[in-house]
Amino acid sequence: MSVCIISFSSRKNGNCSQIGEFISSLFSDAKFYNFANFAINACGDCSYQCFNSGSNCPFFSDKEYEILDAITNSTVTYFVVPNYCDFPCSNFFVFNERSLCYFQNNDKLLTAYLKVPKKFIIVSNTNLENFKTAFAYHTNDEPEILCLAAKKYGKISIDGNLLTSKQVIEDLRKFATV
Numbered sequence: 001m002s003v004c005i006i007s008f009s010s011r012k013n014g015n016c017s018q019i020g021e022f023i024s025s026l027f028s029d030a031k032f033y034n035f036a037n038f039a040i041n042a043c044g045d046c047s048y049q050c051f052n053s054g055s056n057c058p059f060f061s062d063k064e065y066e067i068l069d070a071i072t073n074s075t076v077t078y079f080v081v082p083n084y085c086d087f088p089c090s091n092f093f094v095f096n097e098r099s100l101c102y103f104q105n106n107d108k109l110l111t112a113y114l115k116v117p118k119k120f121i122i123v124s125n126t127n128l129e130n131f132k133t134a135f136a137y138h139t140n141d142e143p144e145i146l147c148l149a150a151k152k153y154g155k156i157s158i159d160g161n162l163l164t165s166k167q168v169i170e171d172l173r174k175f176a177t178v
Contacts, residue, residue, distance in 0.1 A: 001178070003030040004074040006067060008091040009082045012036040015123045015148070015162045016080045019172065022163060023078050023121075026176050031070050033063065035091045040064045042094045050101030057101050064098045072113045076178050079138070081131070083124030088134050096137065114138070119175060120145045123157060146175040 005023050009016035017036050024032040041059035049056035071077045081088045103110040120135050120143050122128065128147055135143035150157035153165040162168050 001027065001029060001075045002073060003027040004067075004070045004077040005030060005032045005080065006071075006078070006095075007032070007034045007036065007080040008089055008095070009080070009123075010035050010039075010089075010091060011082075011160070014082075014160045015150075015157060016082050018160070018163045019080045019121055019123070019148070020078075022169070022172060023080070023176050026173070031074075033067050033070070038063050040067075040091070040094050040098060043097050043100075051104065053104075057098075059098070064095065065102055067095070068099060068102045068113070071116055071118075072109065074116055076117045076119065078119050078121060078176070079135070080121045081123070083122060083126060083131070086127045087130045092134065096134070114140045117141075117178075118143070121172070121175070122147045123150070123162065125149045125151050125157065146171065148172075 005020045007016040007020035011017065017034055020032050020034055024030040040062050046058045049058065081092050118139050122131055122145060124147055128145065131145065132143055135145065148162055148168060150162060153162065153168055155162055155165060
């Protein structure tokens with residue numbers, strides 16, 4: 001079983017990073033990508049070279065293609081996404097935006113990506129509707145979502161201590177079961 005985990009938060013040692021590490025520890029063959037350790041360039045500052053060929057993207061050497069390959073070739077992928085103002089964080093949108101040239105005119109690749117089961121973990125105390133809409137573009141099925149609302153567990157999200165809750169650990173283990 002090949003597992004891919006992506007923490008979209010740029011916060012080092014925050015809840016999303018810790019959750020990604022925890023999920024990774026549950027599998028023997030897991031690749032963990034943590035946005036706290038790298039950045040993916042947003043689209044722009046170019047002449048749309050990627051629309052001729054994805055490899056013409058001026059940012060081809062950043063982690064975008066590596067992550068998309070890892071997802072497409074995984075048995076299951078976990079997205080760990082923080083809530084910023086009722087939406088996924090900007091790293092998620094940059095990742096989504098940059099995928100256009102990866103899939104460009106390659107229906108087989110897009111079909112393979114969409115077939116991979118994905119599980120979405122949101123660190124959020126508020127509305128989830130925007131997340132459901134955003135995640136729907138990454139799967140053929142209804143997005144499978146676990147919302148970890150810090151207040152539900154008696155925690156404060158910015159303290160980065162969700163994993164000190166035994167209930168959070170139990171909920172993550174149950175959700176991570178494939």
